[in-house]
Amino acid sequence: MGSDRGSRPKPGEITLANKGVLFLDELPEFDRTVLEVLRQPLEAKQITISRANSQMTFPASFQLVAAMNPCPCGYDGDASGRCRCRPEQIKRYQDKLSGPLLDRIDLHITVPALPIADLQNAQAGETSEQVRVRVIAAHKHQMQRQQKVNNELSPSEVDKYIQLGESEQQLLQLAQQRLNLSARGYHRVLRVARTIADLADSDTINSAHVSEALSYRSK
Ligand SMILES: [Zn+2]
Incomplete structure (x- = not known):
């Protein structure tokens, strides 16, 4: 994400996603500092990268789409009771996402696991x-x-x-x-x-x- 170590700043993933979609799967698995870097471009739609002797601004107008599990194993809240994560593990996992980052994500949607029978009987939605x-x-x-x-x-x-x-x-x-x-x-x-x-x-x-x-x- 624009964090190349070279002396000349180069466009990173978010600039490559300019005018497109940036999809981050398993969001809490990203380094917290990387996630916090997203805050500026999500507001300003551009990113400024500073190095010792240079500073460059790149376009970064992208649609952020991210996915995460409810806990490290993925089964917290599942009816099967399969989740074996400890409460402090779940808290640490969810705390990777700061309030200010979540504040910049407009739509938070919980998608529960569907029983196979429901999938098979699903009505066709809008095309x-x-x-x-x-x-x-x-x-x-x-x-x-x-x-x-x-x-x-x-x-x-x-x-x-x-x-x-x-x-x-x-x-x-x-x-x-x-x-x-x-x-x-x-x-x-x-x-x-x-x-x-x-x-x-x-x-x-x-x-x-x-x-x-x-x-x-x-x-
Ligand atoms: Zn779990």
Whole structure:
């Protein structure tokens, strides 16, 4: 991740992922200092690498997707009771991810293991083609409204373009206290709620959109 030891800074993985997806599997297995380095580019969408006699800035606008297990063995919470990890092992594993890093990840989703029978009886969901149509329409709404995607809105642009009704405002304020949301987290929830409304082809953000955005911030 841009941490080559040479005297001349070279683009690292996150710059190679510019305008694309950076997927980090087994997130807590990465070195903590490497994970903390992600914080600056996740906000600024660029990364500055300093060496003794030079400093360079590279583009780093990427979509971060990461996966992790609930514990080192992967079975914590599993109905089979197979997990043999000690509580302090699980805590150490989960503590590898700092609050400020998690604060910069908009959607946290727990995916429980599915019994085979459920997999076999699964109903067909929306096809990729159907989702694609909705995504293109949502993107168009965003470009028409503000000439950029919701994720790129600065805090002052969020205030300008993302307006809530009174009850939605109250819902978010309550949740802010309960979840102990930072100002950054608050703006991120608003951007996600706006995107959910765009995907639902809705001009206004209603309570269901705000609740859904908050449900992705469970950690
Ligand atoms: Zn375990």
